[in-house]
Amino acid sequence: MSDDPREKSERFRRGRDELKAIMGEGQIARLDAAYADVAPDMVEFLVSFAFGDLYARKALKPRDRQLATIAALTALGTATPQLRSHIKAGLTAGLTREEIVEVLMQMAVYAGFPAALNGLAAAKEVFAQTAKN
Amino acid sequence: MSDDPREKSERFRRGRDELKAIMGEGQIARLDAAYADVAPDMVEFLVSFAFGDLYARKALKPRDRQLATIAALTALGTATPQLRSHIKAGLTAGLTREEIVEVLMQMAVYAGFPAALNGLAAAKEVFAQTAKN
Amino acid sequence: MSDDPREKSERFRRGRDELKAIMGEGQIARLDAAYADVAPDMVEFLVSFAFGDLYARKALKPRDRQLATIAALTALGTATPQLRSHIKAGLTAGLTREEIVEVLMQMAVYAGFPAALNGLAAAKEVFAQTAKN
Amino acid sequence: MSDDPREKSERFRRGRDELKAIMGEGQIARLDAAYADVAPDMVEFLVSFAFGDLYARKALKPRDRQLATIAALTALGTATPQLRSHIKAGLTAGLTREEIVEVLMQMAVYAGFPAALNGLAAAKEVFAQTAKN
């Protein structure tokens, strides 16, 4: 059906499906638009490894994966665009706004108040663009 | 009952109870042994703010708090003693070994393989000292 | 006088006064505008713990606290908005521009030249908006 | 010839020549425009130490120095303006676009995918402004 040659790989197809469930239909197209010209294979690596290999495993529920990722990216403080995507994905995966906010606040304990506040600012932006869940 | 003057504060008592539930009876004594002589008020701040103010809130389940903390400390890679404590606390809070390991593996995606591998090494040590749950 | 229910807490009032002295009259209103809708209790935690518990202690002079914070935020490199606020607060607390610049330069030794240069860029912005002290 | 008093120092002249070779004729003027008013001696320290002392050493080829710097700044994730400059400098020093992209992709293994993707976004911007090499 698809003309995307990457779909020959089972890992890629599995990752694509995971990503669709988490970040919506257009996410691979958005990743391709951003990175395919500069690094043609990078999106495939990301989709196949992060989503096809890891996220597809059943050992952790999707909402738990988002919770862990939101915590980590907030603590690191160096990946604001990705934090925004995962806050949005967290809502899709069933985390409530209250739970996401609580994780961000908790990061004040482990990574300091600036990290937590900058995480909350990212959440505020995402929430403003998202219908209340 | 207790002679600990810090217990006059409701926040401290609430934090003490949280900490006891998460890290066992002796945790405040261990923190006091480590820090009370060098920084007499630090344990009180930690217990009252981190555990009395934040962890005591109901917006997030205890196992979710540990999951978030384990993710963050693994990603940061600068807090191995605290990561060990929270892996242990995660088991107490109801996370399975498999869930904890899965979070640690997932950190390879967000903070790199060395961070994930060093987190797994910490988990291995904790698991070796802990009855299988 | 105030209708702010948080002012019932002595810790909050003490933090509010510290913050007013360091960052001027409107700082709590600015923090509320930024965070109160997304995380209603976060500003209270920040004011009560960071400023009411810690900054209010006499063991360190206000200008020394700002000097330490400016150094730390510059070295971390992940908290530019907060670094700007604390450079401004440092001026209020009695640090000279020359002292602030010297701390930022010194961070080249401990966190690398990019961290120091990005800190100097933040200082330049703040100084441009501030009457020469 | 030059009226720049810093040129009396051999280290500065050597660093200036290194910098000219790596980042083009106008780089010291750009650094002075950015930092000379706020921190008059900082550009001299940067040029003399980083470029006059270190980069001028023959133990590593210029393209290898840029490769190392690109890797480090991508992994740190806190120095985007400097990363852009060094991606550009890498092209000048003889790294191909393909080599630079490959280093950035490799950083996914050591610092996580967000660090690598943000590095690729920086490279994409630089490449768009640069004649294909």
Place this chain on the structure above:
Amino acid sequence: MSDDPREKSERFRRGRDELKAIMGEGQIARLDAAYADVAPDMVEFLVSFAFGDLYARKALKPRDRQLATIAALTALGTATPQLRSHIKAGLTAGLTREEIVEVLMQMAVYAGFPAALNGLAAAKEVFAQTAKN
């Protein structure tokens, strides 16, 4: 020949060969000894993705890959065991001790002197265990 079921995967076999070339015959056995019981699939992910997918690509020479990794791990400062392995791998890949030391020194410019000095301490240990190349 091998009984290792992971060897059915072409990616794993390719990664295994890369790793053997870089870190010697016993490296997968060492990784398995460290991580296979706690996280049975992690070594496979590491070998297949990092070495099978990325390192196996021809866009960058093996010695350049090690140079980039050594720079990044030194700058991060959170992965000393991995830094040691890659310093050793760098020697195998053809980097001279002088080149490795030069990269570590250069990190003083981008991540500060402590990062560079701690990297040099790691190199000193590795060099002491390694026949002079």
Place this chain on the structure above:
Amino acid sequence: MSDDPREKSERFRRGRDELKAIMGEGQIARLDAAYADVAPDMVEFLVSFAFGDLYARKALKPRDRQLATIAALTALGTATPQLRSHIKAGLTAGLTREEIVEVLMQMAVYAGFPAALNGLAAAKEVFAQTAKN
């Protein structure tokens, strides 16, 4: 008098004197013992740039420089040996134990409690080896 050829440089001599004042007579010998064989010029760069160029400037008092460095290294959490040296140097420069402890505690606000606690553990070790000031 001295046979050290580095002492021909005014910057090195100035740095050596600064370092002697801050870290005692034997510090350059200790640095040479640690790094001179692996990176013969690194100690000279460190002494000349960090101490000869920067610390020798009068824009900041020695105790303020140590305060800033202690704050930064605690926040970074990746340089424990250097943090210990600078806590000791801070005592020599006139900071009281109480002031150093207070800076370390304050880092909980900006870099999280684990960073602050690990800093306090370092201070405890240094204080145990140091006559009470």
